[in-house]
Amino acid sequence: MRTSWADSADNSAIGSGITNASACPSRGAYVPPHLRNRALSSEVPLAAASHPAVALGNDRVNHSGPAPHQGGGYFKPDHGRQQQQGYGSGFQSGGGGGWNGRGVGRDRGRREANPFENVEAEDQSFSEQENTGINFEAYDDIPVETSGENVPLPVNSFAEIDLGVALNQNIQRCKYVKPTPVQRYAIPISLAGRDLMACAQTGSGKTAAFCFPIISGIMREQYAQRPRVARTAYPLALILSPTRELSCQIHDEAKKFSYQTGVKVVVAYGGAPITQQLRELERGVDILVATPGRLVDLLERARLSLQMIRYLALDEADRMLDMGFEPQIRKIVEQMDMPPPGMRQTLLFSATFPKEIQALASDFLSRYVFLAVGRVGSSTDLIAQRVEYVLESDKRSHLMDLLHAQRETGVNGKQGLTLVFVETKKGADALEHCLCVNGFPAASIHGDRTQQICV
Numbered sequence: 001m002r003t004s005w006a007d008s009a010d011n012s013a014i015g016s017g018i019t020n021a022s023a024c025p026s027r028g029a030y031v032p033p034h035l036r037n038r039a040l041s042s043e044v045p046l047a048a049a050s051h052p053a054v055a056l057g058n059d060r061v062n063h064s065g066p067a068p069h070q071g072g073g074y075f076k077p078d079h080g081r082q083q084q085q086g087y088g089s090g091f092q093s094g095g096g097g098g099w100n101g102r103g104v105g106r107d108r109g110r111r112e113a114n115p116f117e118n119v120e121a122e123d124q125s126f127s128e129q130e131n132t133g134i135n136f137e138a139y140d141d142i143p144v145e146t147s148g149e150n151v152p153l154p155v156n157s158f159a160e161i162d163l164g165v166a167l168n169q170n171i172q173r174c175k176y177v178k179p180t181p182v183q184r185y186a187i188p189i190s191l192a193g194r195d196l197m198a199c200a201q202t203g204s205g206k207t208a209a210f211c212f213p214i215i216s217g218i219m220r221e222q223y224a225q226r227p228r229v230a231r232t233a234y235p236l237a238l239i240l241s242p243t244r245e246l247s248c249q250i251h252d253e254a255k256k257f258s259y260q261t262g263v264k265v266v267v268a269y270g271g272a273p274i275t276q277q278l279r280e281l282e283r284g285v286d287i288l289v290a291t292p293g294r295l296v297d298l299l300e301r302a303r304l305s306l307q308m309i310r311y312l313a314l315d316e317a318d319r320m321l322d323m324g325f326e327p328q329i330r331k332i333v334e335q336m337d338m339p340p341p342g343m344r345q346t347l348l349f350s351a352t353f354p355k356e357i358q359a360l361a362s363d364f365l366s367r368y369v370f371l372a373v374g375r376v377g378s379s380t381d382l383i384a385q386r387v388e389y390v391l392e393s394d395k396r397s398h399l400m401d402l403l404h405a406q407r408e409t410g411v412n413g414k415q416g417l418t419l420v421f422v423e424t425k426k427g428a429d430a431l432e433h434c435l436c437v438n439g440f441p442a443a444s445i446h447g448d449r450t451q452q453i454c455v
């Protein structure tokens with residue numbers, strides 16, 4: 001039997017030790033993610049909790065907008081409207097609590113791993129620092145261009161956007177102090193329900209730019225009940241990315257952003273056994289991060305349906321096309337059961353905007369906003385490049401000198417990492433050995449090593 005979040009809700013009373021039958025939503029009742037986290041405590045009256053729509057009404061006590069969508073058909077997310085109508089406070093009361101707290105469905109007894117555990121365990125003296133992934137000094141000079149009808153205004157801080165308490169806490173845990181340029185523009189555009197074609201470089205903070213609106217959208221919307229077809233998963237959002245590595249990276253980030261929100265993220269990629277991925281999907285999925293090839297495989301096995309997709313994000317679209325994935329992408333988006341443009345929200349990210357990407361944008365997007373963000377600190381600004389001539393026989397000792405010098409000047413007490421490129425596989429293995437015996441932990445990566453060893 002397939003597990004959905006509805007199943008999870010059905011079993012929540014068991015998981016939490018509550019025996020009052022009225023506390024259990026009736027079988028098959030859909031519980032939206034922002035309500036899933038909540039223990040059935042004084043916060044939610046038991047009678048209300050047995051009727052998700054009523055509970056939602058309570059939760060959105062200050063929401064003066066139209067009644068939540070309750071039909072089974074498609075709808076267009078319209079977050080902008082809800083924001084204007086004071087959605088914030090109701091939403092905030094529903095945030096937090098966490099997937100942890102639910103202990104339900106097939107995930108009964110499975111605690112949500114804390115993705116911040118390692119970070120929190122780190123030396124407290126660094127805990128107040130900003131995330132240093134991006135050179136903030138370079139921000140103000142970055143050229144940004146937008147075009148399209150009624151482009152929503154950019155924001156200057158996360159505080160200006162109503163993403164909900166749980167997500168805001170995760171942003172703090174990530175130590176994101178202010179949005180990057182692509183986030184400043186892309187998040188309000190997406191929250192307003194608009195399709196987006198964004199040209200932004202790798203490392204510009206795209207992951208959060210598409211994850212924040214998707215997670216917050218799933219948390220705040222009440223979606224039609226998902227079909228209950230045995231062993232078929234029905235995600236609400238799909239994030240396509242070209243490689244296993246990038247998919248895993250997005251999955252890791254998305255799990256941090258969605259921690260304790262009740263939104264469940266699953267990753268599926270090729271080159272790894274499918275069994276574990278199928279098991280994860282069966283346990284329930286809201287956001288699926290996937291590479292195109294494995295996704296087609298899952299669809300062809302009928303273990304996945306895209307009919308409930310409300311959000312589609314394509315990351316590094318140009319790279320996916322370069323890697324020859326266009327037929328798979330078109331199959332996924334146009335030939336399976338995914339809702340058409342206008343019925344889903346589509347966010348297309350690409351570092352470049354050649355003709356092929358323009359064609360994809362016009363086929364996949366509806367009345368979209370175009371956003372182009374310049375480079376956030378190009379390599380020439382951030383990296384000192386130096387050429388040194390040394391004799392062949394002195395190369396290793398010279399490298400050792402450089403490594404020693406780096407060890408002495410570690411940044412913030414942390415040892416820097418070093419990449420050394422060599423000409424041959426044998427040379428890589430020999431250098432690895434030489435560095436290890438000289439007290440520098442090293443590992444070689446080349447074509448003769450399996451992916452597991454490299455990872």
Ligand SMILES: Nc1ncnc2c1ncn2[C@@H]1O[C@H](COP(=O)(O)OP(=O)(O)OP(=O)(O)O)[C@@H](O)[C@H]1O
Pocket residue numbers: 130131132133134175176177178179180183201202203204205206207208246249316
């Ligand atoms: N607002 C922010 N404040 C501080 N750091 C941030 C912010 N947004 C993202 N980062 C950090 O910047 C780094 C790059 O971000 P991210 O991986 O999202 O970029 P990207 O454009 O998606 O790159 P890639 O294409 O490699 O996935 C990450 O370490 C991320 O945690």
